[in-house]
Amino acid sequence: MFDIQKFHSHRKGDFGKRFIYFDEIDSTNRAASDLARSGVAEGTVVLADSQTQGRGRNTHTWYSPGGVNLYFTVVLIPPVERLHYLPYVAGLSIARALDPWEFDSDLKWPNDILINGKKAGGVLIQTSLEENRLQFALVGIGINVNTRDFPDELRPIAISLAQALGKELEREKFLADLLFELEQLYGRITGMSWEEVKNLVGRRSSMLHDCPVQIEHQGEIKMGITAGLDSMGGLIVQTPAGTEIFYAGEIVSCRKK
Numbered sequence: 001m002f003d004i005q006k007f008h009s010h011r012k013g014d015f016g017k018r019f020i021y022f023d024e025i026d027s028t029n030r031a032a033s034d035l036a037r038s039g040v041a042e043g044t045v046v047l048a049d050s051q052t053q054g055r056g057r058n059t060h061t062w063y064s065p066g067g068v069n070l071y072f073t074v075v076l077i078p079p080v081e082r083l084h085y086l087p088y089v090a091g092l093s094i095a096r097a098l099d100p101w102e103f104d105s106d107l108k109w110p111n112d113i114l115i116n117g118k119k120a121g122g123v124l125i126q127t128s129l130e131e132n133r134l135q136f137a138l139v140g141i142g143i144n145v146n147t148r149d150f151p152d153e154l155r156p157i158a159i160s161l162a163q164a165l166g167k168e169l170e171r172e173k174f175l176a177d178l179l180f181e182l183e184q185l186y187g188r189i190t191g192m193s194w195e196e197v198k199n200l201v202g203r204r205s206s207m208l209h210d211c212p213v214q215i216e217h218q219g220e221i222k223m224g225i226t227a228g229l230d231s232m233g234g235l236i237v238q239t240p241a242g243t244e245i246f247y248a249g250e251i252v253s254c255r256k257k
C-alpha cells in the first residue's frame with residue numbers, strides 16, 4: 001500500500017498538497033480528467049496503487065501492478081503558448097529526480113526514461129481545449145520503481161529502478177522528490193526560453209542529435225538522422241526524402257556508432 005502520510009512527510013513543495021488516492025483505478029489520467037473538469041487546484045496529484053487500464057502513449061497500455069510502482073497524474077494549467085514545453089519539463093523532472101543514484105539514464109524522445117537502454121518510466125500528456133482555450137493539462141507519469149519481474153513481452157524492453165539498483169526504493173520519497181523537481185521546472189515555464197529547454201533536454205538525451213533512427217508514425221516506419229527539436233517541440237529528422245518533423249510517433253531504434 002502507498003503510504004500517504006509518509007509521502008506528505010517528504011513533500012517539499014505545493015504539488016501534491018492536494019492528493020487524491022485510489023487503491024485501484026482504471027487510469028489516473030481518466031480520473032484526473034473528471035476531477036479537473038469539476039475544477040481542482042493546479043498541482044493536484046491523483047495517484048493509484050494499481051491501474052486496471054493504465055494508458056500509454058500511442059494507444060499502448062501501461063503495466064500497472066499494485067504495491068510496487070508509481071502511477072500518478074498532475075493537473076496543470078500552463079500558458080497555452082508554453083504547452084510544447086510540458087512533455088520536456090516532465091521528462092526532465094524525472095531525470096533530475098533520478099540523479100542521486102547516478103543511473104546510466106537517457107531521455108528518449110519525447111520523454112521516455114531509459115536506464116541501461118530499457119524503459120523505466122513514461123509520460124502521457126493529455127489536454128482539454130475548449131474554443132481554443134486550454135482548460136487543463138494532465139501530466140500522467142508511470143515509473144517502474146520496485147517491480148522485480150515483468151511479463152514476457154516487456155522483459156526485453158522494461159526495467160525498474162530496483163532492478164537497476166539491486167535494492168528497493170521508497171516510492172513515497174521518490175514521488176516527493178519528483179514532484180518537487182516538476183514544480184521547480186514548471187515554475188520556470190514562462191521565464192525559460194525554448195533554447196534553454198532544448199539545451200537541458202539535449203544534455204540528457206543521446207538521441208536528439210545525429211542519431212540514425214527508425215521512427216514509427218501512424219503505422220509507417222521512417223528512417224533518418226535526428227537534428228534536434230523545432231520551435232514547437234517536434235523532432236527534426238533528415239530523411240532520404242528531405243527534412244521531416246515529428247510531433248508524435250516513437251523512436252523504435254537509434255544506433256550510434
Ligand code: BTN
Nearest residue numbers: 027055056057072122123140142
Ligand atoms: C508511455 O507510454 O510511455 C506513457 C506512460 C504513462 C503511464 C502513466 S501511469 C499514470 C498515468 N495514468 C495513465 O493511465 N497513464 C499514465
